Amino acid sequence: MSNLLRANGSQLLHPNYPSDREALRATLRTLDQTPGVSKPDSILTVDTIERKFGGMTAVDVDHLEVQRGAITALIGPNGAGKTTFFNLLTGFDRPSNVAGVFGGGEGKAKWSFEGRNLGRTNATRVARAGMIRTFQLTKALDRMTVLENMLIGAANQPGENLFVGLVKPLWAKREQENIERAEDLLRRFKLDAKRDDMAGGLSGGQKKLLEMARALMANPSMIMLDEPMAGVNPALTQSLLDHIQMLRDEGTTVLFVEHDMHMVRHISDWVVVMAQGRIIAEGLPEDVMTSAAVVDAYLGAHHDRDLGDDDVLTTGVIRAIANEVAEETAQEISEEAR
Numbered sequence: 001m002s003n004l005l006r007a008n009g010s011q012l013l014h015p016n017y018p019s020d021r022e023a024l025r026a027t028l029r030t031l032d033q034t035p036g037v038s039k040p041d042s043i044l045t046v047d048t049i050e051r052k053f054g055g056m057t058a059v060d061v062d063h064l065e066v067q068r069g070a071i072t073a074l075i076g077p078n079g080a081g082k083t084t085f086f087n088l089l090t091g092f093d094r095p096s097n098v099a100g101v102f103g104g105g106e107g108k109a110k111w112s113f114e115g116r117n118l119g120r121t122n123a124t125r126v127a128r129a130g131m132i133r134t135f136q137l138t139k140a141l142d143r144m145t146v147l148e149n150m151l152i153g154a155a156n157q158p159g160e161n162l163f164v165g166l167v168k169p170l171w172a173k174r175e176q177e178n179i180e181r182a183e184d185l186l187r188r189f190k191l192d193a194k195r196d197d198m199a200g201g202l203s204g205g206q207k208k209l210l211e212m213a214r215a216l217m218a219n220p221s222m223i224m225l226d227e228p229m230a231g232v233n234p235a236l237t238q239s240l241l242d243h244i245q246m247l248r249d250e251g252t253t254v255l256f257v258e259h260d261m262h263m264v265r266h267i268s269d270w271v272v273v274m275a276q277g278r279i280i281a282e283g284l285p286e287d288v289m290t291s292a293a294v295v296d297a298y299l300g301a302h303h304d305r306d307l308g309d310d311d312v313l314t315t316g317v318i319r320a321i322a323n324e325v326a327e328e329t330a331q332e333i334s335e336e337a338r
């Protein structure tokens with residue numbers, strides 16, 4: 001086992017980390033495939049988190065556990081609430097049912113990472129706790145060099161606040177260590193030749209690699225990727241998939257949002273399906289994507305359609321699930337009104 005320490009002081013490889021992926025998958029196969037099911041070793045546990053925008057409920061999650069060491073995909077139609085959910089968990093947004101200063105309380109949002117309550121924690125502290133999300137390169141980040149982008153990641157202050165990290169005088173030793181780490185990661189992601197280029201000049205796939213490399217500057221124990229495949233040309237697809245699987249093998253739990261069903265099927269160990277803010281299904285990729293309920297829901301009358309067709313999966317299953325949830329919700333509302 002490695003004796004290296006993460007930025008947050010924890011050991012690089014958690015003592016319970018499931019290094020053997022096949023064994024982990026075998027364990028996952030024994031679980032009930034129902035929304036909110038308990039996992040053998042949950043790294044992130046979420047309870048009753050809600051986010052409303054005006055009268056619209058964007059996120060309404062009762063319970064979710066994310067298994068340590070698994071690659072978990074979060075899928076769902078446009079507007080299902082996936083990004084809002086990521087924002088809430090990482091402290092970039094606040095739940096509508098935020099807990100009081102002492103935490104807890106009936107019906108209040110509660111979530112913990114590595115057993116640590118994050119219910120009222122800001123984005124910087126969440127990142128320091130070891131849960132890091134990738135960020136798309138904003139215009140401002142585009143105008144910085146690849147290396148500068150990496151050093152922002154080391155400041156452990158994702159999002160706009162990262163700029164604070166840049167203007168603060170850094171201790172020389174710390175800065176040198178950060179540069180060395182950045183250069184190592186750039187080599188690993190084959191971006192070292194681009195070190196001093198403006199990030200804006202990178203291809204779509206290279207930008208995704210940079211986003212991932214930047215997130216790794218903070219040594220996260222869990223990385224949250226928002227649509228890692230978006231805008232990536234096929235030549236770089238395999239490399240991205242390999243990097244994600246390598247991260248998992250080295251001790252980083254992965255949670256990712258993705259519309260590309262090929263990727264979801266190819267690399268995930270577990271799939272969580274979100275629609276209209278709620279988690280409506282979770283399970284093994286091959287089962288969730290072909291479960292009788294889901295197949296019926298999304299194929300509807302079109303039983304002649306090929307289930308292996310990724311396009312059908314993205315548009316068909318998800319839309320059907322969304323419709324099903326909408327019907328259930330309408331029913332619940334009318335029952336409540338009675």
Ligand SMILES: Nc1ncnc2c1ncn2[C@@H]1O[C@H](COP(=O)(O)OP(=O)(O)OP(=O)(O)O)[C@@H](O)[C@H]1O
Binds near residue numbers: 058076077078081084
């Ligand atoms: N700041 C906001 N103000 C008002 N409504 C918002 C805001 N952010 C998100 N929403 C709404 O919340 C719902 C969930 O959006 P969200 O972006 O989380 O979905 P998503 O599943 O990530 O979608 P996509 O796959 O298209 O990225 C949508 O109806 C969206 O319009």
